[in-house]
Amino acid sequence: MGGDSDRFIMAGKVAPYHYLRPTLAHELTLIRDCRPMTFRAGRHFLQLPGPTNVPDRILRAMDRPPIDHRGPEFKEMGQRILTGLKEVFQASEHVFVYPASGSGSWEAALVNTLSPGDRVLRFDSGHFAETWGGVAGALGLGVDVLPSDWRKPIDPAAVEEHLSGDEDHVIKAVLITHNETSTGVRSDVPGVRAAIDRAGHPALLMVDAVSSLCAMDLLHDEWGVDVTITGSQKGLMLPPGLSFAAVSRKALDAHQKAELPRSYWDWSAMLTSNESGYFPYTPATNLLYGLDEALEMLSEEGRENTFKRHDRLAKATRAAVAAWELENFCLDASGFSSAQTTVKMPEGTDADELRKVILERFDMSLGSGLGKLKGDVFRIGHLGDVNELMIAGTLCGVEMGLGLAGVPHRPGGVRAALEVWSSEGGDA
Ligand code: PLP
Numbered sequence: 282m283g284g285d286s287d288r289f290i291m292a293g294k295v296a297p298y299h300y301l302r303p304t305l306a307h308e309l310t311l312i313r314d315c316r317p318m319t320f321r322a323g324r325h326f327l328q329l330p331g332p333t334n335v336p337d338r339i340l341r342a343m344d345r346p347p348i349d350h351r352g353p354e355f356k357e358m359g360q361r362i363l364t365g366l367k368e369v370f371q372a373s374e375h376v377f378v379y380p381a382s383g384s385g386s387w388e389a390a391l392v393n394t395l396s397p398g399d400r401v402l403r404f405d406s407g408h409f410a411e412t413w414g415g416v417a418g419a420l421g422l423g424v425d426v427l428p429s430d431w432r433k434p435i436d437p438a439a440v441e442e443h444l445s446g447d448e449d450h451v452i453k454a455v456l457i458t459h460n461e462t463s464t465g466v467r468s469d470v471p472g473v474r475a476a477i478d479r480a481g482h483p484a485l486l487m488v489d490a491v492s493s494l495c496a497m498d499l500l501h502d503e504w505g506v507d508v509t510i511t512g513s514q515k516g517l518m519l520p521p522g523l524s525f526a527a528v529s530r531k532a533l534d535a536h537q538k539a540e541l542p543r544s545y546w547d548w549s550a551m552l553t554s555n556e557s558g559y560f561p562y563t564p565a566t567n568l569l570y571g572l573d574e575a576l577e578m579l580s581e582e583g584r585e586n587t588f589k590r591h592d593r594l595a596k597a598t599r600a601a602v603a604a605w606e607l608e609n610f611c612l613d614a615s616g617f618s619s620a621q622t623t624v625k626m627p628e629g630t631d632a633d634e635l636r637k638v639i640l641e642r643f644d645m646s647l648g649s650g651l652g653k654l655k656g657d658v659f660r661i662g663h664l665g666d667v668n669e670l671m672i673a674g675t676l677c678g679v680e681m682g683l684g685l686a687g688v689p690h691r692p693g694g695v696r697a698a699l700e701v702w703s704s705e706g707g708d709a
Pocket of ligand 1: 383384385409458460461462463489490491512521
């Protein structure tokens with residue numbers, strides 16, 4: 282045997298002929314040797330606006346066997362977590378936790394508070410606003426869509442105007458995205474609350490805080506939000522797999538009358554079990570170990586410090602983008618996001634090509650353009666467990682990638698970012 286005729290191609294690699302023999306050992310060897318991954322030294326840079334880097338402390342906390350989720354040890358942890366979450370959301374009533382991705386809480390928010398025939402109001406403000414509206418539509422709810430510029434925050438005055446015209450109050454909920462992760466634009470949640478109040482309309486205010494929670498201030502109670510939802514894989518620094526919904530008294534009251542069918546998401550069953558620190562079905566125990574640790578880490582850093590850190594990283598990233606003479610996708614400074622910076626590509630260049638070069642050459646993942654923004658933007662995540670040096674490395678990777686991919690830009694973005702931190706202390 283030997284020579285080219287004895288070889289075959291698998292997963293892009295040439296494998297020797299003897300791998301074809303069908304013994305288990307050989308099959309395992311074949312699977313291992315033909316993995317398409319090449320060896321990478323050092324740590325992968327996961328600079329997406331979610332999933333984000335999971336700190337070693339959290340990974341270690343999860344690295345132990347599940348316990349009896351109906352036993353006393355679990356009860357103690359469950360109660361601690363449910364209390365700790367109230368602090369994170371600044372919500373006094375309750376925070377529901379599901380073994381689900383963030384999308385689960387989109388559905389939970391709707392099915393627990395609304396009834397067949399109800400309408401919701403949303404903005405055409407980005408991919409995630411669109412997708413949440415799609416969930417409402419799939420549940421048979423009517424969806425009113427207000428036009429919006431994806432490059433700017435939503436306009437609260439449009440909510441007031443639309444709700445003022447809804448004299449019969451058929452609109453039961455206003456759905457908004459705090460940080461629209463597809464665009465990197467932050468919207469004014471208290472402004473929307475005030476607009477609903479000015480219209481004298483009873484609609485619930487539901488806020489998607491999937492990529493804003495822990496990166497920027499969010500005061501569920503004080504801002505008059507009725508349901509705030511998020512997922513675990515962003516500012517909470519956990520792996521994907523948990524979904525959350527903080528609720529107001531008004532949302533809980535609406536739940537009593539809501540008639541959309543529900544089972545898995547049902548708040549009543551969850552509330553009953555949560556009272557004693559338990560869940561109505563098997564919870565994601567190991568992710569909850571991680572959440573317990575994440576809550577501890579967040580309290581060690583302190584809310585204000587966490588927000589300031591994100592602001593500092595965002596400010597330097599924006600300085601880099603400006604120095605490269607590239608465009609921040611967000612056109613309105615009031616909408617700048619502390620969680621991510623979305624960069625618009627120069628005409629005639631492709632963001633996915635750039636991301637590919639950066640991934641292959643520097644082992645760094647950046648966020649892609651979603652929906653209609655595919656290829657036109659890339660997204661730099663500065664969300665979760667990140668610090669200055671991690672963002673400096675990230676910006677180095679982007680700057681080198683811009684050069685290698687032949688994207689027209691001016692060098693000096695990294696230097697501009699470093700100057701933000703070194704000259705001003707970087708507080709935004
Ligand atoms: N909402 C926003 C703003 C998001 O960024 C995402 C995901 O990135 C989602 C909702 C959906 O969350 P998941 O993918 O965890 O279901």
